[in-house]
Amino acid sequence: MTHKPDIIRIAQAIFTVSDLNASREFYVDLLGMNVLHEENNALYLRGVEDREWTLKLEQCGEGETPRVRHLGYRVRDEAALDALVGLADEQKLPHRWEEELDRPRMLRMQDPFGIPVVFYHDVKTHPWLLQEYHQHRGPGLQRVDHCNVRVPDVKATLDWYCAELGFRVSEYTVDEQGGYWAAWIQRRGGVHDFALTNGAGPCLHHWAYWMPDAMSIIKTCDILAGARMPERIERGPGRHGVSNAFFLYIRDPDGHRIELYTSDYITVDPDFEPIRWLRDDPRRQTLWGAKTPRSWFEEASPMEAFGGGIQEAKEGPLTGIPVHVI
Amino acid sequence: MTHKPDIIRIAQAIFTVSDLNASREFYVDLLGMNVLHEENNALYLRGVEDREWTLKLEQCGEGETPRVRHLGYRVRDEAALDALVGLADEQKLPHRWEEELDRPRMLRMQDPFGIPVVFYHDVKTHPWLLQEYHQHRGPGLQRVDHCNVRVPDVKATLDWYCAELGFRVSEYTVDEQGGYWAAWIQRRGGVHDFALTNGAGPCLHHWAYWMPDAMSIIKTCDILAGARMPERIERGPGRHGVSNAFFLYIRDPDGHRIELYTSDYITVDPDFEPIRWLRDDPRRQTLWGAKTPRSWFEEASPMEAFGGGIQEAKEGPLTGIPVHVI
């Protein structure tokens, strides 16, 4: 393979949910996400800057465990898809062509770590809502920002994404022995399209939207509190040491974790030096020193295996969690 | 009369409007005001902190000019109403008893300057929406803050309100000859319940709501722009030199002017010294030096005369407008 496939950015995810009405209340009525399209068993959602759907919610079958069906990246052109097929063939990665609403040609692949990813170039876009401020509701989620996956071997995973897909590291965390405990990698010139966190996996740790400012994140807390759902607020608001972002983590009715995120920095310079953090530096998780709830480390969404069913979550060599936990 | 009537605060206004549906779109759909009660020809609105309606909109009759039917103050007790009747009798001010939704006993009076005011103590309150954040819409108007009336003789008007109703001056503006050009007077311990501006009158210059913060005021601009109604934004956002408030002036479909206002200061100290401004100090109108549109000085809402019809607007001795105008 002569060229790396040119990945543009993280672009979409599909979650299955146990009660689509409950999910609608959470994502649409409270978070104010915008319904681009609706079917009997599915909602296609987007933020106000998104020109395409960025989160699809599917009603899962009776007794099925809610899961992440895939994470999706936009690529530069069809040649990038060809290169990805070449990579999949070469590395014997399971793959197939799929289609979805507005995306007639998506390459689904299971990466070497079991993460279900799709890649697409062709997409039908829609007028955005960015300047339709009178139609914004709730806190006004703006655009998809990144995904974070819990994996048993952070180093191996990030190495593969950097070597094969051209990702670049913006920040990373090591434990006392120098083992990679987390990493933030990017294609788009921001802090990350994709983050990796140590733990049993692959599981989706969270799916993140960019917010217009910190106050819109605070408004989200107020809205969830007003709706008598303070338990949906898991962590934050706060300032991450990593990424410098102002953040909030919330949990949807099935426990899928959503991060609302704003105010990071740019990483376009070719000699940008990745920022290194020690796992137990109190300023790393929250610059302000706030501790993290244990659930944030212990809970994550299962991912769909290529052949169907749930991908088994495997433990890796690094154990334990950071010390600043409650 | 031995005691001054104990006025608590500015509390309500009634506007007549030429098209109640257009007004509803403006106040409810765009500004997000909350409908407390609705009748065939009227809407009773409130902010999220208001425990009672604070703005009533009435459909006016065919060919009638939209107007302000009255401005209303809450008083401490029934004794205050008795004192007000005593004052009206003594000064031969037209007055009568009226009732309104949730307010069974309101004293309507025409003050010596022709301003239609009502006073009430007894009111049925309702649970507020302050912490029902999931129900807040638009920029989230919080509570009635003050009214501003254009009058031909600012000094005489403020003197009467201070002498007879116990108002206190927080700030005032004089022209080069020392003539009173504007004044801000209060009962509640903030900057003002009532402001007076020089010009033909009595006319309502504006009716103001307190906003949770400056960003909610900026959001209002975005919402009106999104709805393709930028012409509803007349002045601001900006910081007043007077009052130090962050402000925005918008015009409803009939031209009634609404101020959205936040972040002033407290005036409870007994020796608070009124702040004096020169009319043409560039920092007075807008601390940032921005000029004021001419319409802001020249347009205002007519007020209802005691016997019905419109109160004639009379010119006073001070003419001209401030120099920082566009």
Add this chain to the structure above:
Amino acid sequence: MTHKPDIIRIAQAIFTVSDLNASREFYVDLLGMNVLHEENNALYLRGVEDREWTLKLEQCGEGETPRVRHLGYRVRDEAALDALVGLADEQKLPHRWEEELDRPRMLRMQDPFGIPVVFYHDVKTHPWLLQEYHQHRGPGLQRVDHCNVRVPDVKATLDWYCAELGFRVSEYTVDEQGGYWAAWIQRRGGVHDFALTNGAGPCLHHWAYWMPDAMSIIKTCDILAGARMPERIERGPGRHGVSNAFFLYIRDPDGHRIELYTSDYITVDPDFEPIRWLRDDPRRQTLWGAKTPRSWFEEASPMEAFGGGIQEAKEGPLTGIPVHVI
């Protein structure tokens, strides 16, 4: 006594500190408080809206425990001071006249619960810094807002302040047996000048400043984190259920607790009904459901006894702390 003494508002406090330089770094360099006057062993500080000093820091003697020397209220006139002397005489409360910078005549009294309070009317004020924005530093503390004292008998304390000093209750908390666990009482028309929390006392729980907006509170967290002092941030930022305020609790180098506070509501109506909360309602402490660190309940500043030395902190009948604690 025929008239209650007319208390205007909470106005000042004096803290002793073990290292005035460390305190200066915290209050002046990081919080950006403004030095109104400085002496060899003392700093007189104020917020940008304060026209007088509102917090005095005194270097305490070798081996002395840092403490609160007094909490001070402004009263309407000298007659109010006379009335307070009458009250002190009648109830045999220790009292004496003192003077301080800009305040030549302060009545110091030990209230029936051992809290050292001073009252004054005469004060020399100074031009404020409210519109001297180019001189604001750090997060821009605006004005003194309230104090909170931990006492063993909340009900008895609030009853005395209401009956003798004319305070009014805005909110209160009861435990499952209906015992008063906390109360917020006011003179100024806001949520509180004075709050009472159950526990060993009297001890100062916290001293609070009003902030211009929520973002200035978030900025405080960033500043303390930047200075590598995240441990000074004890609780928050968050939204209180009680008071609806956006808050942050920080600890000075001696552990004195400062609250930064914004966005509550007005309470001037004569029939304002106090809001009742259950102690263990998760939305009470933090509307968003966040738990409170144990230190927030267990630590407080000792208060000076009338004759000198530290007032002994006594336990009361209600034991335990709220369940939402970490």
Add this chain to the structure above:
Amino acid sequence: MTHKPDIIRIAQAIFTVSDLNASREFYVDLLGMNVLHEENNALYLRGVEDREWTLKLEQCGEGETPRVRHLGYRVRDEAALDALVGLADEQKLPHRWEEELDRPRMLRMQDPFGIPVVFYHDVKTHPWLLQEYHQHRGPGLQRVDHCNVRVPDVKATLDWYCAELGFRVSEYTVDEQGGYWAAWIQRRGGVHDFALTNGAGPCLHHWAYWMPDAMSIIKTCDILAGARMPERIERGPGRHGVSNAFFLYIRDPDGHRIELYTSDYITVDPDFEPIRWLRDDPRRQTLWGAKTPRSWFEEASPMEAFGGGIQEAKEGPLTGIPVHVI
């Protein structure tokens, strides 16, 4: 030439100023820019996220007109510089090698339109101040965002930058006859690194910094007003229709115009369709409909010619200015 030179982003500018002390007061004391290095006749400034200096101010000689000495772009590698030399040779563009603090090898070129630009790859970076929040002063300018140059032929200029340097158009404005009146072009994946505005030129219209949020822009207005310099505020704050950014334009003591800018959108998608505006659409300049001061169209900073002296500003074929002007 087989490859286009890989431009990363706009990176720096050099202004000459008539009084370095007055400029220091403006940029350092009021705007809070950070001094990275200082010499007798020059200040090297940066925002808190900048890892290198991004604005150099040089004292100009007696009687010299303050000007823009150059605008600078960072390129990916030395090969990009070689390609630029090839382009300059091929198109006979004046060019030479220069060096500056921390940048030993800069290629200075005069583009075909007379704009003085430099390109560099090698740079010594410095630890940023992004998380040193306790050291942030004033409104906290974050990082260089873009430059805007007034040129007599917008279309020709943008075509050259797109064809030769690989810029992409994010938005553009046409007049009623379809003539290009303005354009926003980018390399970095945001709205713009470089904007072009119709008028006599080449002249620098403005140099822009990214701000952390809208409130920091409002704070800038307050600071300039506090310092009794409201006349330094030329336009805004407001929301641009173009770019959707929240903006403020201020003028330094020599009239160089600085934009403070936040909250635009991302443009990384390969099929991003440029947004087209009509010149006289009232929502284009300010989404809220606010008019623009005439000075904003008529005043701009001269640029240095390659051989020294001032580049003559030439008029182009499109005349007039937008109608929404005051």
